[in-house]
Amino acid sequence: MADKILVVDDDPVLCELISAYLKNDGFDVVVASSGQQALHLLSTATYDLLLLDVVLPDTDGNQLAQQMRTLTNIPILFISTRDSEVDKAIGLGVGGDDYLTKPLSRIELVARIKAHLRRYRQIQTKPFDSVSTSVGPIRIDISQRRIWIHDKEVTLTTREFNLLRVFTQNPGQVLTKEQLFELVWGDEFFDDNTLMVAVRRLRSKIESNPTEPKLIETVWGVGYRLSLKKSC
Template sequence: MNADRILIVEDEAELGELVRDYLTVEGYQVLLADNGEEGMQLFHQEQPILVVLDIMLPGIDGTEVCRRIREESTIPILMMSAKQRDTDKIIGLGIGADDYITKPFSPGELVARIKAHIRRYKHFSGQKQDNGIVSYGDLKLDKNRFEVYVKEKKVDLTAKEFQLLYILVSNKGQVYTKEQLYEQVWGYSHIGDVNTVTVYIRKIREKIENDSSRPEYIQTIWGIGYRLNDAL
């Protein structure tokens, strides 16, 4: 059996068990909680590699669980909700979630997303083939520690924010479309919303730029995508 453990926090028993069964078939060890308190307990006890988290939960809701996990870990967090308003998606991503899926959904699509997130998380945090340090201007990124420094001051980025920035800094001057960045960081094409990239770029700018409304590092190439400014 795959040693990777996945935590599902979902109060709808049938849905939680369905997702668990699909993931078990794929060889994952699945932990199931039906409320936020139990979810946090299992997170601390079992150290899962990924969390699937419903927004509407009894007791501690999913947004608060996401915040607490993100304070301690960079593991992928995939949020679920029955609400389809775009504001809910932005809220979910804004608290540190890596992805978002709206109910009802295909279990096969969810499994595909989970596998892609785990594959990329392992790629960015796994084997240390070099010192993993990339620097540009006042930016320094440590791939092995998932740490970012601006003018020697540590800046807290989520795993997906780090991965996006690392790609741009490692390939300064190269223009990437939203679709290319989405594929490289989220790991699947034609699934989900590529505008997620826009949300993440905005959040990265807020953390690393002196003035996020006039970014110096990440440039928008209108009608195409983004690139790291190579003229600094």
């Protein structure tokens, strides 16, 4: 069965072009021209990946992505004419998995979609040695994809959950930025800023004081590690 892509953009010419690109590579494509239509489609059918414009006629794409994250954990790829580092950081921070700037390259668009679908499936089907793990104040239930910090449950996005899962599987070990990106994102399109944003978002949810993190420690010039200190 072909992978089903939901394209959310109010530019009919661009949507027709993207549809042609993707259908030529065997994807099934559905188009929504507004945020409201996209939410309706997402709540009534199953999709494998979302292409989401940042500027829509009835809503802001970043806000829409946050709403979508309550409905699905599939990859969300932003497409936008906005190309500043701040815009990209915001998009990735609200739950986006990637950020592509217009005009879109057919080769890059298809390659990134395939990479994200491949990585998503690997994460969904990856076997685990155990379904439940406890490291310090962190308790993680793999089968139910739930997290508790000091016995208080916290809600994480798919990306944040997968990032914390990698840390709990390697407690106390220094993980390089490249290792983390390969384990959580795949190594096709390494982006240091993407990783920093993801770590910052994770810390905001699990640290008692995110500005002075005690759980996810920065190892300057190398990467990060999950602390084993009892005081955490």
